[in-house]
Amino acid sequence: MSPVEALSADRLSRTYDVDLLDFGDTNDLEDLSEPLGQDRAVDAIRFGIGIRQQGFNLFAFGPPGAGKTEAIRLYLEPQAAAQPLPEDWCYVNDFSAFDRPKAMKLPAGRAMELAEQMETLGEELRVVISAAFDSEDYKTRIDVIMEQSKLRQEKVFNDLQEKTAEKDIALIRTPMGFALAPVKDGKVLDPDGFSELPAEKQEEFKKDISLLESDLQAAVRLLPDLERQQRQEIRDLNREVTDFAVRHLIEENKQHWKECEQVLTFLDNVRDYVIGHGDVFRVSPEQLQQAGPPGLMPDILQRRELVISNCQVNVLISHDANGGAPIIYEDNPTVENLIGRIEHRSQFGTLTTDFRLIKPGALHRANGGYLILDARRLLLQPFAWEALKRELRSREIRIESVAQLMSLSATVSLQPETIPLDVKVILIGDPMLYYLLSSHDPDFHELFKVPVDFDDRMPVTEETTRQYARFIATQARGKDLRPLNPGAVKLVLMRMSRLVSDKERLSSHVRSLADLLSEADHWASVRGGEIIIEDDIRTAIDAHIRRSDRLRERTQEQFERNIISLDTSGERVGQINGLSVLQLGDFAFGRPSRITARVRLGKGQLIDIEREVELGGPLHSKGMLILSNFLAARFVKDRPLSLNASLVFEQSYGKVDGDSASSTELYALLSALADAPIKQSLAVTGSVNQFGEVQAIGGVNEKIEAFFDLCDARGLTGDQGVLIPAANVTHLMLKEEVVAAAEKGNFHIYPVTTIDEGIELLTGVIAGAPGNDGNYPAESLNGRVQAKLGAYAEMALKFAKAGQEEESKGAGNGGA
DSSP: OOOOOOOGGGSSSSSOOOOGGSSSSSSGSSSOSOTTTTTTHHHHHHHHOOOOOOOOEEEEEETSSSSSHHHHHHHHHHHHHHHHOOOOEEOOTTTTTSSEEEEEETTOOOHHHHHHHHHHHHHHHHHHHHHTTTTHHHHHHHHEEEEEEEEHHHHHHHHHHHHHHTTTEEEETTTEEEEEEEETTTOOOHHHHTTOOOHHHHHHHHHEEEEEEEEEHHHHHHHHHHHHHHHHHHHHHHHHHHHHHHHHHHHHHHHHTOOOOOHHHHHHHHHHHHHHGGGGGGOOOHHHHTTTTTSSSSSHHHHHHHHHHHOOOEEEEEOOOOOOOEEEEEOOOOHHHHHHHEEOOEETTTTEEGGGGEEEHHHHHHSSSSSEEEHHHHEEEEEEEHHHHHHHHHEEEEEEEEOHHHHHHOOOOOOOHHHEEOOOEEEEEEEHHHHHHHOOOTTTTHHHHHEOOOOOOEEEOHHHHHHHHHHHHHHHHHOOOOOOHHHHHHHHHHHHHHHHTTTTEEEEOHHHHHHHHHHHHHHHHHTSSSSSSSHHHHHHHHHHHHHHOOHHHHHHHHHTTSSSSSSSEEEEEEEEEEEEEETTTEEEEEEEEEEEEEEEEEEEEEEHHHHHHHHHHHHHHHHHHHHHHHHHHHTTTTTOOOOOEEEEEOOOOOOOOTTHHHHHHHHHHHHHHHHEETTTEEEEEEEEEETHHHHHHHHOHHHHHHHHHHHHOOOOSSEEEEEEGGGGGGGOOOOHHHHHHHHSSSSSSESSSSSSHHHEEEEEEEOOOOOOTTOOOOSSSHHHHHHHHHHHHEEEEEEEHOOOOOOHHHHHHHHH
């Protein structure tokens, strides 16, 4: 096996040849019109906004800050501009059922026109109808009705009086009503005078009065009918006068709406309603002088204003006649903000409402166009997700309160007519939300059939490098930042590769790029520069790290002060330097750890102390089981593994998970078994499989830099370095200090593919290969491990036999 060579400095990072782009600064580069590195997402967006069938709504998911909203708007805006403008919607009264307002569809841009016309009509009704009732003609006709009614009443009683006069009986009016009394010599007889009459005459009077009383009762019963006739004649006159005053106003308005059947019907209903309530417009000058706030004016004025307000139009949605389909982003997607609400007003301690207090929601505003929602905010709002699904399934907007949705309220309220819904909904969220909804909500795939998957990285090619430079220029111009020179663009590209820890990829995370450019522009302004240069990018990166690395610095300080023990020189048996990564928000940093192993004769137990004290996670426990199987399969195939070994992360007081230290732990075990000291100038990372192959891990750059910083603080010796999986070489984007140290030979990065390669580097002892008999050379490290495990097995066998003999003797003595 040939020894593993340290990586050359040029393989520890990637530099970009921006000279190929041939520009002086980014002002020389054209804007990039397409989202960067999002070909899959762009195809999905185009498909989703192009297909019109039901259920093909979009769910755009990707990491926060990936530019999802901007990319979607980039394609929505030209599409929406080319679409026809949707109709206006308004609510008007249903005069046969005031609790069920009617929805009315109008040509785009004309709802406000109708509302203004109805406002003007109300003003004219106040004047025109009042003037008609105040006219001399109306007063004359009222007088005629009153006189005719009076004559009819007088005729009834005149006819009765003629009858009574024939019988010498008088019809007299008393405080209690009408009465009949006998008459003698033209005078009404009082009781005394009546008693002086002969008995025969008294009987005659009594008989005549009795007969006439039925006629009197009939006449009295006729009076209410005559009064009703009078009131009906007045009402008919009022309707006639109101109709005459209103009809020409309504007809003038109808001339503007000949093509809108709904409006014509509404205007006819308004005319009939006003005619039916014309009496409320008979307002005296004295009553007009008492006009004031609602509730404080005379009752007839309140009723007049109510009639006029009932004839108004509540414009729900009105569009600009020059626009296209709407694009609405609802930042606070509560139920009411989505489907609309019915507001109430407080009057004298009572809540009241009417059709004018119906308010639109985001679905109303986006109807005929596009609605963009943040999925997380939507799901956090009670009942909002279910309400949205209900509207999309039914394809109509029903305005209901949360209490009505839950059937918790029996309060009488408005029930507005539903409005047809035609909208394309775009949800924006993270991948976890998308996959959770896919798995647990059976309605999700029925309503959101178009996933828009935003990638966080893109491959590095000459073409993508050119596009990225243009994207940098686009971002700088879009945010009104200083242009970048080629050197600054080069460092930005290197930083974006570092963010994804891959030399062959660039981060497509828009927010990270925009923040870096904004910070660099600030430092350029502090410097007083006209363009952003390399030093501005470096300063921005360093300042960004410094703002977040207090805990990393504190940890580094503890190593330097030997509060946490870790050697960077010398050799120790069963002790090795492992590397881990800590993630705090968006900042990740590495942390070296001392890992130790102790071995002795046992029953094949490999004790993970972290797991025993419940600090080890499942992935770490998986790595420990792999180590146990590797040892048994490689070294003691035909005998039991008679080993008791313990492994621990020294001075570790938190959770440990992941398998990236499994190769490190295996090296420590092999060192302890072979009694071969490990160089403490080296640190290790990498997972291992059951065949002893070292596998890729995450956070390789942070891990290397953490050990480098410690070695650099103590003084680089030229022997220090880190063993990494060979598969991670493509992920190396190390900081300039590490690359410079490697170039000088002061620090080394070793790519290993197998445990054997790694153990040779760590111990300086040949690993050894098995012979035809499966045994390793005795002087090799593997041979020493095999011998130790074989010795343990022999010792275990001897102990087992001795135990069996003791048991046999005990059984024999017991039998005697």
